[in-house]
Amino acid sequence: MKLLSTLVYLLVSFYKFIKKFLVESSMAEFNVSKRHSHSLFIFSIILRKILYRKPKELMGSFNSAPKINNVDSQDDGLELPKGLSTDALLDHVRQLHGSGVVKPSLLSRCFLKPPLNSDDVTDGLRCLQLNSVSRVCSAPSDGAQHIRLLQWNILSQTLGQHNDGFVRCPDEALTWQHRRYLIVQEILQNQPDVVCLQEVDHFKFLQTVLGSQNYDGIFFPKPDSPCLYIEENNGPDGCAIFYKRDKLQLLGYDTRILEVWRVQSNQVAIAARLQLKASGREFCVCTTHLKARHGALLAKLRNEQGRDLIRFVKQFAGESPLLLCGDFNAEPIEPIYATILSCDLFKLGSAYADIKLEREREREREDQEQHTASCDDPNELIAQSIKREPPYTTWKIREDGEECHTIDYVFYTPQQLKIKNCLEFPAGEQIGKNRTPCFEYPSDHFSLVCDFELLDAPLSEDKSKPHGTIQ
Template sequence: MEFLMKTSRLIVTSKTFARRVAVPIPRVQMTMFYASRRYSHSLFIFSIILRKILYKKPNALMGSFNSAPKINNMDSQDDGLELPKGLSTDALLDHVHQLRGNGIDRPSLLTRSFLKPALISEDVTDGLRCLKLNAVSRVCSPPLENEGTQNIRLLQWNILSQTLGQHNDGFVRCPEEALTWQHRKYLIVQEILQNQPDVVCLQEVDHFKFLETVLGSQNYAGIFFPKPDSPCLYIEQNNGPDGCAIFYKRDKLQLLCYDTRILEVWRVQSNQVAIAARLQLKATGKEFCVCTTHLKARHGALLAKLRNEQGRDLIRFVKQFAGESPLLMCGDFNAEPIEPIYATILSCDILKLGSAYADMKLEREREKERCEDVNELISESIKREPPYTTWKIREDGEECHTIDYVFYTPQQLKIKNCLEFPAGDQIGKNRTPCFQYPSDHFSLVCDFELLDEPKSEATIQ
């Protein structure tokens, strides 16, 4: 008891002494303290608003799904898929063509050609190899078949999410049957396999299991990374979340490692993702990196700013992953060449990227010297981009613009060829998607050669 009383007196004395010797906090510091609290509160409110914008569906008419309950379905709609074993690519394409059905309402997939015809080649032997056509690639330029070369064919494509395309994207001129998964899935397979890519980069993938099964039968392996809050999950009868995917040909390439990223805007996680993979050519041991992404959609200055910030975060992620390795960075950037993100990517000193389609056209025009001035280089690149990579008609009108790209490191990779886009009369007045094409985006297909030694800037074409 005596001990408790002494302790109590000691505490009181200590408090009294503390009050006497305490240094009063100046009013300025107190003001800064409360200002800091208000600033933190403002940042918190700003982050909430930012996340609302970042997670909002692309079409403003659809509003936000955040207030609706999630429907957490799994990727199970293709569980019953069975394929005959041991099919060659030709036989598989014949098989899926039969599954798709025949008739007047089943027109053939849009045919396309390469920008640089196969027979016009600096290397005559390349042209001779390209004469080895088969039923799969008769309308395209087949990849070089020499195992000793260091050639890579990359296919980049937003395949259109089945859940969003059929239920929410508002393709008012597309027949309902043409939007069904039963119809679209076989055209998607045909578009990919007839081009015989070594690497396939896809966006809006919500049937990964189907692609993994079908492409796996042709010796492809895949990586999938879903959006953290995919809008598909707020729609009934969804097949799981949509996201990005990378497939690679296992007989030619070995996966060394890969990484994924939820892109950030001002340190706030968005609903957009990226995948990066390090691959090695088995024949030569040469390594390179591939990255694919799908940036925020919708128009407007604010959204363009958000995309640019996502692009900056993407650059940081890719640079950390790829280091000094040759790099292919592609995807649906949802930005026309005049948007800030395009200049941000091409003017980035740490990556030194070029745009494959623009540079291929530059080479075709026989202009051998690239501009040294960054602003002039970007301006010239903008002029040479394709007139469109997506062409569709929605409830609010017709959209025809370039928003998909394949960027690469010209010092380490040489662009050899690009697949051209179909003309308007080929596509038809109802545009895409349609019976002849399964997505509202066209695939981008590029041939690259891995260079033995980095090219000097003076020799980059």
């Protein structure tokens, strides 16, 4: 037994050394071939097999620090006045956030397509006086087939305050007391029907506040959350889905620990089947948070997680309309992006890219035939989508420099759903030189908000067993 323990220790030490040398260092600088990257990945899998005990104990990292298994309890004393409307709750939240001190307001953002067919701004728009510039929010449609989805990595409180190294963010701006009310404000003022969140480590707080506004929620933690290795943690972080219970009925849900070559990783997904009460139409929503970090090895790992995610979602959703969103930790040029868009199990589109393409087509109707022809080629379709993604969904400054990337997405089935509107991202001068998180915004990721319309199902729609392949 002692010999086996020594062997395991040596293997783990060797793994850490190789990983640090090849992955965290620039692999391009040392001209490491794909074969070597692949060999390293194989070695990591073999090592996990050696250390295997039970599926729940097979985690994504080798952390020798002791776990601190705290529970979600930091907001147990929270009390809210009963019967508050959304506007009244937002006013209450702003008062709690201010605490008698004037603080900067939440960043202002606008929808791409504000309603233009009403003489009375209150009929189609909601103006929130946040600072000297009003934020113009497009109210969600009350149509029986319309869905507004909000996707957001809200930033784990434990990781953001103690682990992520936001060197330009004031300490006070990272406190939960400051951040929690801005998170609520960002969600509620956009009036989403469905909310998909990542890095949630204060689920009970969100459940209480959003629950007061007719939202129900589902939470699924990471099996080996990095939060649990930090002393002041509030329990593990994970993914969550909230839905408006006065508009939507939950028909069922499923969760998954994503696998890489049949080995469980530390990333998770939630899928929910929802029904619009007014029309009886059903659709599925799935959210996930894939592995972070740069490098060819991690890009390969994310792609394998994505393939497992697609299989899981297809088994759950079948032929139903699908909204697949999350923090994929991958820019559009990474393999996982093409894997999702080229998968003939779903034939997914990217909401933000597609609505930009639609705008371009509206402006250039005379070129519509040329644009349509170019989209017949799947590779050309992916290339067009890549070009039309937002310039960034996260913008932060850490100890190792500034990061400005597009890594968060809302994918959907365009044969069954039509993208109608989306919330635009603030410009760099709005965000400020210190980037995010900051006093004006509580996360290092921006929320993605999209309006969809459920299309009428074609008469020839095949309801048989799902088929197809993953590229």
